[in-house]
Amino acid sequence: MQVRSQVSMVFHLDKCIGCHTCSVACKNVWTDRKGAEYMWWNNVETKPGTGYPTKWEDQDKYQGGWKSNGNGKLDIRSTSKTKIVPNIFHNPHMPSLDDYYEPWTYDYQNLFNAPEGPDQPTAEPISMIDGEKIDVQAGPNWDDDLGGSPIYAENDPNLEGLTEQQRLQLSSVERLVFFYLPRICNHCLNPCCVASCPSGALYKRGEDGIVLIDQQKCRAWRSCVAACPYKKTYFNWFTGKSEKCILCFPRLETGQAPACFHSCVGRIRYLGVLLYDAEKLEEIAKLPDDELVEGQRSMILDPHDPAVIAEAKRNGIPDGVIESAQDSPVYRFVMDWKIALPPHIEYRTLPMLFYVPPMSPVQASKPEDTITHNSENLFHDIDDSRVPMKFLANLFGAGHEGVVRYALAKQKAVRWHRRAETVGDIDRETADRMLREADCTREEADEIYKLTSLCTFEDRFVIPPMHREQAIEMMKEPHEHREEAGFGFVGGPRRGL
Amino acid sequence: MTDQERSTDSFHSYLTPTARLFSDCTRLRLLIYCWLPPVLMALLPSEAWAQDTPDYYRQNCMNCHTIGGGKLTGPDLKNVSERKDAEWLIRFMQNPKAVVDSGDPYAAKLVEESRGVVMPVAPGMSRYRAEQILKLIEEESKLEESQFRGMQISNKPFAEADRFAGHELFVGRRRLENGGTACIACHSMYDIAALGGGRLGPDLTLVYERLQGRNSLAAWLMAPATETMQPIFKDHPLTGDEIHSLTAYFAASAQHRESDASVSRITFLLLGLAIAAAIIFAFDAIWKGRFSGVRSPLVETVNAKQHRTEEAHAEQQQPPSRSELLGVSDQSPPRGDS
Numbered sequence: 086m087q088v089r090s091q092v093s094m095v096f097h098l099d100k101c102i103g104c105h106t107c108s109v110a111c112k113n114v115w116t117d118r119k120g121a122e123y124m125w126w127n128n129v130e131t132k133p134g135t136g137y138p139t140k141w142e143d144q145d146k147y148q149g150g151w152k153s154n155g156n157g158k159l160d161i162r163s164t165s166k167t168k169i170v171p172n173i174f175h176n177p178h179m180p181s182l183d184d185y186y187e188p189w190t191y192d193y194q195n196l197f198n199a200p201e202g203p204d205q206p207t208a209e210p211i212s213m214i215d216g217e218k219i220d221v222q223a224g225p226n227w228d229d230d231l232g233g234s235p236i237y238a239e240n241d242p243n244l245e246g247l248t249e250q251q252r253l254q255l256s257s258v259e260r261l262v263f264f265y266l267p268r269i270c271n272h273c274l275n276p277c278c279v280a281s282c283p284s285g286a287l288y289k290r291g292e293d294g295i296v297l298i299d300q301q302k303c304r305a306w307r308s309c310v311a312a313c314p315y316k317k318t319y320f321n322w323f324t325g326k327s328e329k330c331i332l333c334f335p336r337l338e339t340g341q342a343p344a345c346f347h348s349c350v351g352r353i354r355y356l357g358v359l360l361y362d363a364e365k366l367e368e369i370a371k372l373p374d375d376e377l378v379e380g381q382r383s384m385i386l387d388p389h390d391p392a393v394i395a396e397a398k399r400n401g402i403p404d405g406v407i408e409s410a411q412d413s414p415v416y417r418f419v420m421d422w423k424i425a426l427p428p429h430i431e432y433r434t435l436p437m438l439f440y441v442p443p444m445s446p447v448q449a450s451k452p453e454d455t456i457t458h459n460s461e462n463l464f465h466d467i468d469d470s471r472v473p474m475k476f477l478a479n480l481f482g483a484g485h486e487g488v489v490r491y492a493l494a495k496q497k498a499v500r501w502h503r504r505a506e507t508v509g510d511i512d513r514e515t516a517d518r519m520l521r522e523a524d525c526t527r528e529e530a531d532e533i534y535k536l537t538s539l540c541t542f543e544d545r546f547v548i549p550p551m552h553r554e555q556a557i558e559m560m561k562e563p564h565e566h567r568e569e570a571g572f573g574f575v576g577g578p579r580r581g582l
Numbered sequence: 583m584t585d586q587e588r589s590t591d592s593f594h595s596y597l598t599p600t601a602r603l604f605s606d607c608t609r610l611r612l613l614i615y616c617w618l619p620p621v622l623m624a625l626l627p628s629e630a631w632a633q634d635t636p637d638y639y640r641q642n643c644m645n646c647h648t649i650g651g652g653k654l655t656g657p658d659l660k661n662v663s664e665r666k667d668a669e670w671l672i673r674f675m676q677n678p679k680a681v682v683d684s685g686d687p688y689a690a691k692l693v694e695e696s697r698g699v700v701m702p703v704a705p706g707m708s709r710y711r712a713e714q715i716l717k718l719i720e721e722e723s724k725l726e727e728s729q730f731r732g733m734q735i736s737n738k739p740f741a742e743a744d745r746f747a748g749h750e751l752f753v754g755r756r757r758l759e760n761g762g763t764a765c766i767a768c769h770s771m772y773d774i775a776a777l778g779g780g781r782l783g784p785d786l787t788l789v790y791e792r793l794q795g796r797n798s799l800a801a802w803l804m805a806p807a808t809e810t811m812q813p814i815f816k817d818h819p820l821t822g823d824e825i826h827s828l829t830a831y832f833a834a835s836a837q838h839r840e841s842d843a844s845v846s847r848i849t850f851l852l853l854g855l856a857i858a859a860a861i862i863f864a865f866d867a868i869w870k871g872r873f874s875g876v877r878s879p880l881v882e883t884v885n886a887k888q889h890r891t892e893e894a895h896a897e898q899q900q901p902p903s904r905s906e907l908l909g910v911s912d913q914s915p916p917r918g919d920s
Contacts, residue, residue: 135877138876138877139876140876140877140880143876146876147876171868174865174869175869175872177869177871180875181875183877183878184875184877223877235884236880236881236885240884
């Protein structure tokens with residue numbers, strides 16, 4: 086056993102209201118810089134939709150992630166020692182600026198400086214790249230709330246495997262449905278971006294598993310951009326270095342939740358430590374698709390197990406981190422309750438950001454003049470939900486519905502249970518039967534309810550002590566480090582060597 | 583430890599040990615360095631240069647001059663100091679062209695005898711060098727058999743096999759025994775196809791004539807003296823057999839007078855252009871999808887499809903409603919408006 090700690094996350098999609106506050110918080114803190122205008126380290130997508138960059142989930146186009154090569158090894162799809170030479174001038178799988186969007190602002194000066202005329206002056210959009218006027222064709226959330234559906238929503242790669250009828254249902258008015266998918270870097274256990282970098286600029290921090298890009302070492306190969314299947318590394322065209330979500334490590338190190346977590350209006354975000362067994366990593370990453378979700382769970386260790394604690398201590402994990410892991414809300418969602426699932430685990434990067442799949446209303450139809458529902462149990466019949474099970478399975482279960490159905494059934498049972506408790510229009514027996522069917526107890530249901538609905542700041546964010554001083558001590562004299570660190574860039578990222 | 587102490591301490595730790603020695607014994611240092619340079623100057627030349635004069639001669643002079651071995655490209659240098667005074671010889675060695683150009687009759691005669699070849703200046707030639715060489719020639723002239731009498735090259739007649747072997751060596755199909763570079767790397771020849779040989783050195787088709795035959799050519803090959811060739815062949819000399827084969831090959835090639843470098847130069851240029859163009863087209867073909875992203879093709883195909891269906895519906899007058907496809911009767915608005 087090789088115990089390591091990882092700061093992990095859960096996003097509760099059932100609570101997301103799609104307000105983009107997280108994206109704006111992140112933009113203001115980190116990417117409001119020249120060359121980073123188009124980057125959204127945190128973005129919120131509407132599903133069904135093609136997301137940002139467009140169709141990032143379509144790995145036939147972008148060739149992100151890992152692929153089992155048949156003889157028991159994993160290969161990076163986008164690059165390899167042989168592929169790097171023929172693609173040295175142009176990497177064909179890189180998203181272009183048009184696939185993200187050309188960032189723009191508005192010509193506000195015109196509102197003040199325009200000459201007198203018969204019409205009100207307008208602020209026309211101007212490109213933030215060349216300063217010229219542009220005709221805005223796309224944006225980072227262009228398909229927000231199903232905008233432009235015939236193009237974007239209907240080409241969601243997760244619709245694969247759905248029947249023609251199911252597809253049509255998704256876009257017919259009285260059955261229309263969508264939900265939000267906020268995305269940040271997953272800080273994967275088997276990060277493809279790290280593996281692909283020819284300069285060795287990317288690394289996964291030992292003490293907390295945060296994946297970072299060394300701005301001094303980056304040589305603008307952009308292999309990480311092509312390799313990351315979630316398209317969460319971005320190339321800064323001004324500094325000539327790649328950048329990505331840093332999980333606000335300077336905030337974490339001072340005990341604060343990352344900016345997007347902190348600002349989340351719907352309180353959908355949870356953060357906590359997971360202990361995992363790094364020895365199993367390779368074996369798990371090679372499992373067949375349908376075993377990956379369970380496989381990843383089998384890597385995550387019980388922080389209350391004395392054997393795990395002893396091994397963690399032997400591996401230099403501080404007591405504070407182990408205690409924090411014992412309180413981790415992420416562990417409860419992922420391991421105790423098993424209702425949080427990794428996104429697209431079939432890319433085999435083993436993401437450490439988990440999503441609680443969203444509930445959705447049941448299907449409706451309009452046989453005569455009134456709209457009726459196919460099911461009596463409005464909001465509760467998961468197999469008749471408007472979002473087809475297959476769609477969620479493509480997103481969170483590598484195409485297999487079992488784990489998704491389990492997670493949804495449990496959420497449904499919790500609702501019935503709480504309804505029996507508080508509203509009383511459902512009899513106890515039915516609620517208990519629901520709980521039994523969903524592999525849940527009353528106590529567990531109450532806990533899920535509590536952490537979902539009544540969670541405080543401290544419940545949601547259990548931030549481990551980072552012990553940066555120990556990490557710094559290994560590299561440098563702490564006094565020297567103190568003199569060199571400070572506000573602003575100490576030698577900011579620059580083009581060239 | 584007080585702050586004051588810490589700061590002095592850290593100042594000392596920044597100095598290297600040598601620097602600390604400097605700051606401590608400035609006077610001693612001055613004493614040492616004052617007398618060191620003259621001593622070094624006195625020691626170095628006599629010690630080091632006296633040894634390498636024969637080597638220098640071997641590398642730079644021997645390919646055109648013998649001492650008691652007869653005339654090659656340049657005259658036999660045995661007893662040269664009896665023919666001309668030392669001052670003239672030193673001046674000539676340092677800059678032969680200037681002496682020839684000055685209209686010196688003896689120098690003009692030398693040039694005539696060597697059929698127009700003006701002696702090149704040996705690399706690193708200085709007055710001191712010239713004096714040392716003169717001294718060496720004088721000493722060697724007194725000997726019965728000088729070490730610089732010249733290599734004894736076999737006089738056996740050239741066979742067809744020799745010429746063939748020479749060609750093989752020239753183009754590098756057979757490696758030079760001591761690891762030297764094949765001639766083709768820098769030289770070309772009348773019978774080398776399309777791309778020709780290298781362009782750094784001259785065309786060697788007529789070299790046999792230029793260097794006046796077998797002896798001088800062989801002597802040259804023994805120790806090539808130009809600045810480019812010398813460092814290459816200094817440590818990788820040609821063997822006697824190789825020289826014999828190459829001389830045979832050059833002798834044969836000199837029969838073909840139609841050495842025309844310009845033809846192969848044009849083919850070289852055209853071929854280069856063709857290959858460059860081929861590479862560019864190949865790159866273009868390999869990355870032909872390089873300007874197409876994901877989003878805009880998606881938008882274009884969807885729009886085109888919609889346009890087609892709209893046209894089709896306009897023809898049919900009666901578009902199949904979405905509800906028909908769904909199997910329920912509903913009146914949903916057309917796609918795109920939702």
